[in-house]
Amino acid sequence: MKARFEVQTEQEDGSILVEEKVVKAKLLIAADGMRSQVRKLVVGDEPRDLHLITWNAIVPTDSIRSTLNLNASETPCRTLSSG
Numbered sequence: 001m002k003a004r005f006e007v008q009t010e011q012e013d014g015s016i017l018v019e020e021k022v023v024k025a026k027l028l029i030a031a032d033g034m035r036s037q038v039r040k041l042v043v044g045d046e047p048r049d050l051h052l053i054t055w056n057a058i059v060p061t062d063s064i065r066s067t068l069n070l071n072a073s074e075t076p077c078r079t080l081s082s083g
Contacts, residue, residue, distance in 0.1 A: 001025055001042075009073050021068055 002024050009017045030038030034047055065071070 001028055003028055005068065007068070007070060021070075023068060 002022055005021045005023065007019050007021050009019065011017055028038065028042065030036050030042070032038055036047060039045070039047065
């Protein structure tokens with residue numbers, strides 16, 4: 001799977017640079033809530049209650065930055081598309 005992300009980088013002058021990054025992955029974890037935009041892009045259907053347990057986790061931002069090859073001033077923001 002390929003996923004495109006919008007990445008915002010704050011510049012020294014205070015302006016914000018917006019770039020797109022593409023990531024190839026075998027697994028995509030959509031942790032964007034009940035009305036998941038990632039689910040719409042990947043699966044294409046509406047959310048429904050399956051009466052399942054939710055597991056929560058804390059992921060260090062350093063591991064996200066290294067996976068996306070981002071430096072400390074870049075922030076992964078949102079998914080633009082996948083496929």
